[in-house]
Structure formats: C-alpha cells, structure tokens
Amino acid sequence: MTPRPSVGAAIDLGSTSVHLLVARIEGHDLQPLADESALLSLGSVVDEHAHLGVAMRGELAATLARYVAIALEHGAGTISIIGTEPMRRTGDASRVVAEVERATGVPVHVLAHEEEAYLTLIGVTGGREVTREVLVVDIGGGSSEFCDVPAHGPARVAGVRLGANRLTKRHVDTDPPTPTELQAMAATAESILRGALDAHPRELVLVGGTASNLLKVTPEGRDDPVLDRDRIASALAVLSATPAASVVERYVVNPIRARLLPAGAVIVGALMDRYGVDAVRVSEAGMREGMILIGDVAGRAWRDRLTELAHGWPA
Numbered sequence: 285m286t287p288r289p290s291v292g293a294a295i296d297l298g299s300t301s302v303h304l305l306v307a308r309i310e311g312h313d314l315q316p317l318a319d320e321s322a323l324l325s326l327g328s329v330v331d332e333h334a335h336l337g338v339a340m341r342g343e344l345a346a347t348l349a350r351y352v353a354i355a356l357e358h359g360a361g362t363i364s365i366i367g368t369e370p371m372r373r374t375g376d377a378s379r380v381v382a383e384v385e386r387a388t389g390v391p392v393h394v395l396a397h398e399e400e401a402y403l404t405l406i407g408v409t410g411g412r413e414v415t416r417e418v419l420v421v422d423i424g425g426g427s428s429e430f431c432d433v434p435a436h437g438p439a440r441v442a443g444v445r446l447g448a449n450r451l452t453k454r455h456v457d458t459d460p461p462t463p464t465e466l467q468a469m470a471a472t473a474e475s476i477l478r479g480a481l482d483a484h485p486r487e488l489v490l491v492g493g494t495a496s497n498l499l500k501v502t503p504e505g506r507d508d509p510v511l512d513r514d515r516i517a518s519a520l521a522v523l524s525a526t527p528a529a530s531v532v533e534r535y536v537v538n539p540i541r542a543r544l545l546p547a548g549a550v551i552v553g554a555l556m557d558r559y560g561v562d563a564v565r566v567s568e569a570g571m572r573e574g575m576i577l578i579g580d581v582a583g584r585a586w587r588d589r590l591t592e593l594a595h596g597w598p599a
Contacts, residue, residue, distance in 0.1 A: 290362075291317065292576035293355035295348060297367040297392075299327025299425030299449055300540065301493060302344065304351040305572040306358045309580045311599045312410040314573055317358045321493075322347050323540045326370040327426040327449055335375035344380065345387040352388040362579040366403070366571070367394040369426040369447070397443035399587070400571060401431035402594040405439065407574030408489055408567045411581070413596040419485035419559065422570060423494040423551055425449035425544070431594075432483040439594050442481040446473060446551060448494045448544040459527050461546045466524060469547055473554035480558060488561050491570035493541060494548035499566055500535045501545065511552055512563035519549045 293306040303321040307314035324347065329340050336344065348365060355363050365384065371377055371394045381392045395403070404422045414433045422429040426447040433439045455461075455468040490511070499506060501522050502515040511519075523531065528542040537545065556564065575586075581597060582589045 290580055291359045292580050293318075293352075293358070293360040293363045294572040294575035294579070295351050295355075295363070295365045296572055296575075297326060297344070297365070297371055299368070299370050299427070299447060300325060300544070302326070302347055302351075303572060304354065305576065306355050306360055307573070307576055309576065312412055312577070314410075314569075314576060318354050320351070320354070323538060325425075325449075325540060326374075327424075327447070328453070330370045330374045331426075331450075331453065334373075336370075336380060337376070341376070341380055341383050345383050348384050348390075349387045352390055362576075362583075363390050364575045364579050365390050365392045366400075366575055367392055368400055368571075369424055372396075373426075393587075397427075397429060398441045399590060401429040401441035401443070402439065402590050403574035403578065404429060404491055404571045405431040405433060405574065405594055406577055407569040407571055408491060409596060410569070410573075411577050411593065411596050416486045417484065418487045418489060419481075419483045420489045420491065420567075421555060422491045423448060423548060424492060428551070430481040430483075432481055432485065433595070439591075440481060440483075444476055444480050446476045448548040448551060451547040451551065452544050456547070459543065460524050463524070466520070466546065466550065469550045470554065473551050474557065477554050477558040483559065485559060485561070488555065488559055488564045489567050490552065490555075490564050491567050494544065495552065495564075495566045496568060497537050497541050497545060498548055498552065500537055501531065509566040509568070510563050511566060513553070513556065516549055516553050516556075520546065520553075523549060 301321045306318040417434045420431045424447045431441045501519045523546040531542040578586045
C-alpha cells in the first residue's frame, strides 16, 4: 500500500509580513493547501520602538492562533512557527515567544541568519541534490539572507542588513520616489553589498515577496519568473513615475508592498552588479517550504540535522 502523503505547515514572522503555508508533502514536492499572509510590519515596529509592545504582541498572537487553526483544519501533522529578523532584534522577544506559545500551543523558533538561509535553500531546491554552484538570496524587509552552494563542498551562508523596508525608510520621503532618492538607495545598496558573501554562482535565485511582486510590474514577468536588466529598468521606470496607490490598482500589489518595490528593484539591480549576472530566477518557494520539508524528514531534530540536509537527501 502506498503511504498516505503527510501534511505540514510553516508560519514565518518576517519584517513585512506574517505568512502561513500549509502543504501536502509528496517526496520532494509540496502541494499547497492554504497560503495566507498578514502585513503586520513587525520590522517597522521594532525600528521605531525597539520592541513589539503589548498591542502588537496581542495582534500577532491572535493572527498566529488563527493560522494554527487553519493548519489543523487541513490536517497538518507538523506546525512550525519561525521568527526571522524582527524577532532577532526585538527587546521583548521572550514575551513574544511565551505569549504566542500560550495562544497557539506551538513553540516559536527564532532563527539565526545561517538557519534562515539553509531553510530557504532547501525550499528552493526541494531538498534535491545541488549539482552546480547556486546562490540563493532572500530579500526581506529588514535584511537579506545569502546561501551559496557549490557543486562540491559545504554551503556557505551570511546575512546583511539590507532590505526593501529598511532602504525605503532610510532614503524615501516622496511617492513615487524621486531620481535623487533612487540614486541614494542605489549607492547604499552597492556599498552594503560590497561586504556580502563572496561567490561566483552559475545561477542566482531570488526568493521573497519583493522579488515575486516585482515580476507583476514587468510585462513578461507573470509568465516567465526571470528578472533581467531590461525588466528591472522597466520596473523602475514604472515605479518611479507611478504613485503606490496606482501600482496597487494596476498591478494587484498589496499597498504596503507597493511602497517598497522601488527599493526592491534597486536591490535586485545591485545584486546583479555585485555577482556579475545579467538575469536572476525568481522562486516562489523559500523558507516556509524548506521548513515543511525538513520538518517532515527530520522531525524535532531538524535543527541538529539542518547543515547536513541543506545539501539534499534521497527521495
């Protein structure tokens, strides 16, 4: 008898959004059953107050309780809540963890940069063996995670504090951004990326909402998940001439995300320059998919086996 596919769920607490994915696991493949996000802007709250505070902790706990209920309704055998950049910085992280676990019955795992990058890699590859050097970059709201995987040898990971929300808050006061603001963002991105992971990838893969939403404002992006220099230039031309509200209406982009897309496009262009590539692939799979896959394979021991399993495993 063929084993019945299992169901897993992952919820990640990012700088811009809190995102739920529930999926049926079929070997290295996932079939989504629920995919939902709430734009709570945790990173901005931490930037302003250095902690989430009572009100935001309550809203977060309520959102996560609802997401856990959705996961259970779909039959999830494993549910993982993972905290990223804002959880690493918030001064009340221990209270967040305690209140979320009390509200949901599920522990919160606050990820190190390295763990975040490895999980993203597993999501992009589906846990399959890597056969050529690939650099995976997750452009977040407050930081970006890098994972370089050579065909032979250990994977290398690093993070930089360069994200679409952080860059926007630092340089942009107008909507749409002015040429001067775009130039300032480009200069900052270039400067920060000089200190990013040194790599020579055969393929550069981007994950995260910034990259996937940039595809929406390029003419061919909806059918071809690639951003090349021409498409980035086209996206910047639109975003520098169109108020965020019009971007939302015209391209079906979330209002908060639309405000951050010019910075996202600048970061993608800077990444191409830094790593000498003319195009990048955008993957819809990322950290949540990686968490579901490794949770299914390794169970509660996933953290102990993460470095080993980052290189893939048999079907």
